Amino acid sequence: MTTIATTARERMLLAKDASRSIGLLDDATKREALLAIADAIAAGQAEIVDANGEDLARGRESGLSEALQDRLRLDAPRVAALAAAVRDIAELPDPVGRVLDERTLANGVTLTKVAVPFGVVGSIYEARPNVTVDIAALALRSGNAVVLRGGSAAARTNAALVSAMRGALADRGLDPEAIQTIDDFGRDGARELMHARGVVDVLVPRGSAQLIETVVTESSVPVIETGAGIVHIVLDESAPLEWARDIVVNAKTQRPSVCNAVETVLVLRGAAQRLVPPVVAALQASGVTVHGDDSVLGLADGVTAATDEDWSTEYLSLDIAMRVVDDLDVALDHIRRYSTHHTESIITQDSANEARFLAEVDSAVVMANTSTRFTDGGEFGFGAEVGISTQKLHARGPMGLAELTSTKWLARGAGQVRA
């Protein structure tokens, strides 16, 4: 599938046009389209892996790090996994058409608020080919067209994936223009996407904090911010040792590189002597470097002295910051100052402190007595995750397909006029 559109803007307009027919598709047609896309990706494995090989070769030449090369790499099993992920999204319930509110006015006019597709979803992300397939599948399943702008390091891979997906749509008689990539227009294309207000309905950046900051600052298209996580766990005076230890270790080590991993532990002074030594020991036994304040240094061995920078660092590694605080107020102040409003948890058996924490912490997900690693669309039962929103408008926390829909009021009357 080659496209004749020669500018990024033209491709966005093609997506806008395609969004009209895609938005009207019924549940079964969208499901079948996604299954066809999964088949096309699986069938196109050889071409996709070849294209990826070209990107990898280019990456090696330009000195791309091993870690980034691994993120970029698609081999046969990874392509199969992409296809399987699309099949999972195909089986999710259709978020379009849900009735969200119903009212009948005194004059007999009926009002129905229904979920409708946004229209065109844009995404700007880094060189992870899985995002290309993921966002396209989620957008289509919710009746949206999509404009993709991935990292230039993955441009050939993305082109092969998009070509397979567009081919599957065309084969089923659906408009292939519903999936657009603008990788070939470089930064100018990204800039045009960020300013395509009226053509692109919502923009979802995915990637580093810096990429998200750029999109949030520059875009005039409405953005859903999927943000970084400087995540806190507070150990209250009443925290049971076993919960405190198991939850902190799980939240740090179960997958350290993701946004819902804990970065800072705040221990109330009254519990410090009881909790700090065993929690630090358990972390160290799992290979974690603990960066502690003076109180922590005084209570446990092998702790690195924390600097102010530690409190505002998203390690994404086997490092954790730990501070002893005088009381819950100081803990809440610390969180207010350093949190990225993603997820915070308190370990406590004091119901008053639990209630205060849940009410006062201003984050997308606020927890008591459980691991911050549960902040996840899959864990929440959404079946898929578009991202985790750290903003307050439209969506907050893990986003599923429902968050890729807007609403529309339908009003039906029989000649009523306003008095």
Next chain:
Amino acid sequence: MTTIATTARERMLLAKDASRSIGLLDDATKREALLAIADAIAAGQAEIVDANGEDLARGRESGLSEALQDRLRLDAPRVAALAAAVRDIAELPDPVGRVLDERTLANGVTLTKVAVPFGVVGSIYEARPNVTVDIAALALRSGNAVVLRGGSAAARTNAALVSAMRGALADRGLDPEAIQTIDDFGRDGARELMHARGVVDVLVPRGSAQLIETVVTESSVPVIETGAGIVHIVLDESAPLEWARDIVVNAKTQRPSVCNAVETVLVLRGAAQRLVPPVVAALQASGVTVHGDDSVLGLADGVTAATDEDWSTEYLSLDIAMRVVDDLDVALDHIRRYSTHHTESIITQDSANEARFLAEVDSAVVMANTSTRFTDGGEFGFGAEVGISTQKLHARGPMGLAELTSTKWLARGAGQVRA
């Protein structure tokens, strides 16, 4: 109440700080605070009218039009009306704390999605003192602090109103810093407000299309766009004459200056001979100037020839554009091209055409057989209206208090960790 904050930024930070205590107030306390504010506005009538007199004198000197002077003017009955509007808002149900979703994970962790205040609501608007009171009352009722930036022409009036409202909060032991005005910092203050991401949670511009466009383009704070209305009514071949005539006349003349008034009527060719003459005559009898295309000119007397500009004009006056179109497809194309996605209505007795129109028109409110003037928070039963959103993110159509809230997931466990 004078404030010691000397920069716009400092005032926004004071609002952010105050939002913490305001956000935790219970329903009764917020209701009583609003009643106290209403009393303070009523009691401050003389000072408010005096301050308004200074603004009016300044306006007259600088050549402010009669219409704008009228919009700016506050006399005793208008101040009383402001206080009454605040009392109405006081009696609305609290939108905070509503449970929007509940889930229990297989491991026993319970999830509750609750409505929470945004935090700080900002508003940029023109010289209408009623907006100052309206937005402040709506923000407080939904547990938010507010930063107000009204037109400089109303600066003294706004200062008097804000002073009365802040005094009422302080008298009740609530933090007066929850209401801030930054009128005295001019355009620099507005610019700072638009870039106060992380301090101000949402910005609601109210006023002209140009003001809204500026805010949408420049702001890095998330914006809820309350937009202009180029509103269409389609007269289908099956439209009953009486409904067509009464609804078009009502939608144009009941209040021509507002965004939900109709601006363009599209008549299907098969009904043109039957409908155009009596609808045009009824409009003319109500003082409306009809700007018609060639077909309309051929069917009715006293019609002005429409130019292309008419289709993209929000008259906000006793003018209406009318075009005869070949079929529903052409009508839908016309709407796609010129609509501002606010409200459109079809008059029809053909259920297939009604269903197509409701499904395919991409506007906040899509109607069949009723007047576009019903697109209104009050008419929808919301009790108050923050504005009418023409964007697709977060809120679409008339916004009530619920649209001034965000959400938060509360997770409660008993030591669960992720496997």
